[in-house]
Amino acid sequence: MPDLTNNAPLLDIRDLAVQFNTDSGVVHAVNGLNLSIHRGKSLGLVGETGAGKTTTALALLRLIQSPPGEIKSGSMFFDGTDVLKMTETELRSMRGGRIAMIFQDPMTSLNPIMTIEEQIVEMISLHSGLRGNEVTTRAREMMTLVGIRPERGRDYPHQFSGGMRQRVGIAIALACEPALLIADEPTTALDVTIQAQVVDLIRNLQKVVNTSLLLITHDLGIVAEICDDVAIMYAGRLVEYAPLRPLYKRPMHPYTQGLFNAVPSLDSEPGGRLTVIQGLMPDPTDLPQGCGFSPRCPAAQDICRSVACGMKEYEPGHFVDCYFPNHAWEV
Ligand SMILES: Nc1ncnc2c1ncn2[C@@H]1O[C@H](COP(=O)(O)OP(=O)(O)O)[C@@H](O)[C@H]1O
Numbered sequence: 001m002p003d004l005t006n007n008a009p010l011l012d013i014r015d016l017a018v019q020f021n022t023d024s025g026v027v028h029a030v031n032g033l034n035l036s037i038h039r040g041k042s043l044g045l046v047g048e049t050g051a052g053k054t055t056t057a058l059a060l061l062r063l064i065q066s067p068p069g070e071i072k073s074g075s076m077f078f079d080g081t082d083v084l085k086m087t088e089t090e091l092r093s094m095r096g097g098r099i100a101m102i103f104q105d106p107m108t109s110l111n112p113i114m115t116i117e118e119q120i121v122e123m124i125s126l127h128s129g130l131r132g133n134e135v136t137t138r139a140r141e142m143m144t145l146v147g148i149r150p151e152r153g154r155d156y157p158h159q160f161s162g163g164m165r166q167r168v169g170i171a172i173a174l175a176c177e178p179a180l181l182i183a184d185e186p187t188t189a190l191d192v193t194i195q196a197q198v199v200d201l202i203r204n205l206q207k208v209v210n211t212s213l214l215l216i217t218h219d220l221g222i223v224a225e226i227c228d229d230v231a232i233m234y235a236g237r238l239v240e241y242a243p244l245r246p247l248y249k250r251p252m253h254p255y256t257q258g259l260f261n262a263v264p265s266l267d268s269e270p271g272g273r274l275t276v277i278q279g280l281m282p283d284p285t286d287l288p289q290g291c292g293f294s295p296r297c298p299a300a301q302d303i304c305r306s307v308a309c310g311m312k313e314y315e316p317g318h319f320v321d322c323y324f325p326n327h328a329w330e331v
């Protein structure tokens with residue numbers, strides 16, 4: 001049962017398993033994922049391509065297409081309500097209303113034949129109690145808030161640059177003051193300078209609108225700028241979870257450490273090589289027994305290849321799914 005006290009998380013995902021039944025086998029995209037986000041907090045969900053990040057977000061919005069997709073097991077409580085038991089009407093009002101999502105390429109979510117203002121207006125009319133002029137006023141306020149001149153509202157998506165389109169996506173997402181904003185690789189398609197502007201925008205707006213944030217990314221730098229907590233995902237489940245500082249100061253899972261070692265830092269030797277994680281993510285149709293990372297793990301022992309450890313709290317609030325977390329940072 002969900003915890004319904006004041007301290008209850010806004011979002012509480014337990015043991016989520018999602019699979020895709022394909023011709024080449026059953027793809028185990030998400031395998032027993034646990035995740036929670038508290039009100040007003042931001043969580044960074046980090047992992048390489050194929051880890052199951054987008055599938056998790058789509059499962060929460062009940063947007064996994066079936067077939068081939070299937071939510072096999074688990075529970076997802078959003079603000080105390082069981083998302084898996086919601087009716088189609090409840091789901092429609094949740095999507096875009098209480099939970100909004102921005103995508104890597106906003107072009108895929110924007111309507112090419114509607115002006116920007118029409119699209120923001122449509123979202124506000126659908127999901128807020130505002131009517132008539134109030135809706136237009138609110139739409140223009142949102143455009144100003146994200147740095148788009150209101151007169152540009154008459155333009156169509158193709159008339160905007162990638163960075164400006166992402167601002168439009170953010171305006172639409174936040175127009176109804178969602179309780180949770182999901183941003184799936186929101187800056188991956190953008191130039192570095194524009195990335196920084198969009199990161200700044202999300203960070204500021206998240207505080208102004210007081211929305212919770214699930215930021216999906218493979219970029220540890222962006223997480224460090226925005227997030228309160230960090231979850232590292234590998235082969236469909238979390239391997240490490242902690243508040244930002246302990247995770248960056250003392251990453252413990254060998255996979256997390258590998259991620260950090262693969263990022264160049266000013267301390268690295270000039271011209272020196274980065275330490276990369278050897279091997280590839282396991283085939284999701286044929287996951288290894290035990291810990292999913294064991295085939296690539298330099299510290300793996302026999303037990304890792306037979307039974308996964310499960311999350312253990314190695315310091316307050318810092319959870320690691322590993323029998324032999326590396327404490328190299330202690331010495
Ligand atoms: N519609 C689909 N059909 C089959 N496999 C899928 C589908 N969507 C995602 N997958 C697979 O599920 C796994 C997780 O994908 P995804 O959630 O997109 O990862 P991420 O967002 O972390 O890159 C991958 O192996 C991917 O190929």
Ligand SMILES: [Mg+2]
Binds near residue numbers: 053054055184
């Ligand atoms: Mg993805």
